[in-house]
Amino acid sequence: MRALVQRVRSARVTVGADTVGEIGDGLCVLVGVTHSDDVGVAAKLASKVANLRVFAGELSLLDVGGSALVVSQFTLYGDTSRGRRPSWIAAARPEQAEPLVDTFVRALEALGVPVATGVFGADMQVALVNDGPVTLLLEG
Numbered sequence: 372m373r374a375l376v377q378r379v380r381s382a383r384v385t386v387g388a389d390t391v392g393e394i395g396d397g398l399c400v401l402v403g404v405t406h407s408d409d410v411g412v413a414a415k416l417a418s419k420v421a422n423l424r425v426f427a428g429e430l431s432l433l434d435v436g437g438s439a440l441v442v443s444q445f446t447l448y449g450d451t452s453r454g455r456r457p458s459w460i461a462a463a464r465p466e467q468a469e470p471l472v473d474t475f476v477r478a479l480e481a482l483g484v485p486v487a488t489g490v491f492g493a494d495m496q497v498a499l500v501n502d503g504p505v506t507l508l509l510e511g
Contacts, residue, residue: 372408372416372471372511373447375401378425382440382499384489391495392487397437398423399499402475403447404468405461408511413471416511417478425505432484439479442489442497443472465492 376398383393400420420439422431432439445468449457463471469491479486489495 372405372412372475373403374416374420374509374511375403375444375447376420376423376425376507376509377499378502378505379440380500380502382497384440384442384487385496385498386490386493391490391493392440392442394438394440394485394487396435396502397439398425398432399440399442399497399501401442401444401447401497402472403444404463404471405448406463406467408463408467408471410471410474412511413474414478416509417475417482419509419511421479421482421484423507423509425507433482438485438487440487440489440497440499441472441476441479442495443468443491 379399382399421433424431426435445462448462451457
């Protein structure tokens with residue numbers, strides 16, 4: 372699993388004209404799943420995100436009481452090493468990826484993080500105010 376994590380002042384995801392998830396201060400987390408991922412990997416990555424010390428004073432999301440906006444993002448496993456067309460072969464199929472993204476969300480919530488989400492497989496627009504800017508790529 373991969374998570375592209377951005378510290379944000381605010382973030383929201385819309386599908387069409389509807390806002391389906393929105394947070395204030397916290398982390399926007401784009402999550403990608405690959406074939407070898409399982410529930411253990413999802414839980415480990417959730418703990419890493421919740422405890423990542425990227426806020427002022429080396430505090431974590433849990434320390435500051437922030438929220439997470441989690442959006443599934445299969446393109447995190449795009450391979451652009453050849454040619455100009457990305458290969459998606461490393462990205463897990465939706466029937467594997469969706470339950471693991473849900474597991475990741477539930478694991479964050481179990482740790483005490485308020486979570487908003489996008490809609491798996493939907494054409495989403497994500498708007499955010501990156502704070503810092505701070506952007507990190509985490510591997511599970």
